[in-house]
Amino acid sequence: MDKNNLFQQFVSFSAAVYDVTHAIKKQTMPKHITPVQYNILEYIFVSPPVTASDICDCLHMSMPNISRELKKLQDKQYIEKRISPADRRKQTIHLTTEGQAIMQSTFERIEVLFQQRIGNASEEELRNMRQAIQLLQSKLFY
Template sequence: MDAKDKLFRQMVSHIAASHQLHYDMTKGMPIGDITPLQYEILELLTVKQPMTLSEISDCKGISMPNTSRELRKLTEKGLCEKVEDPEDRRKQYIRLSAFGEEKMGMAFGHMRQLFLQQIEHVPEEDVARISEALEVLGTTIFRGNS
């Protein structure tokens, strides 16, 4: 097996492990009466906003009508809001509302606590190496989405 094939296999393994880690860190999340899909949309908006409806739909792999329905529900709950593009009034962006920012701050606080427990006994030099590795992944594999 060559180095690139080995890297591919490692990447697939890490993607699966990341999904499991995300599940473990979000179960029991203090976010109220929202569905897992709604949470994922809020989480996406937390790290990358504002976004258009089509960007959210593409990123989450769900149809435009389903995305629109879920965003309507999130808007009704006061967690996100639509804003018009000042240069093109036909274009709308979605962002978290102040209430949504507050709720996601609590959710990320919960995740942070679980994450810090998980790395509690990891030596500082390993924490630095992990951080450096994530930066390399972010700029090469994930194209700056880290």
């Protein structure tokens, strides 16, 4: 197989994933938070527990910017910081009950859109999608 061609397909696939993700977020993101705040909440929701440094690395933002946004989210009572029992210098960031509810509701709306997109797929196509996702996760997104 031509690996250069495979790479070009990957680039095209990555762009499509970005476009679909952007469109879905635009439709489902809560209106009372900024896109940056949403990205932070989403990251905390799918990868708990996290530190401020983890968020900086993932979102490619500076620590001062992340700290400012975390403060705003904490003021809205969507997140809380906890001292690590293993290392008292380290703080982990968690969603509060309200933050968890916001993200759960958002992901329920995302699932509705996902179900609409795959609604016409046959059982065989659904199996193929599941296998393709598993293969990508094990070989490319590990």
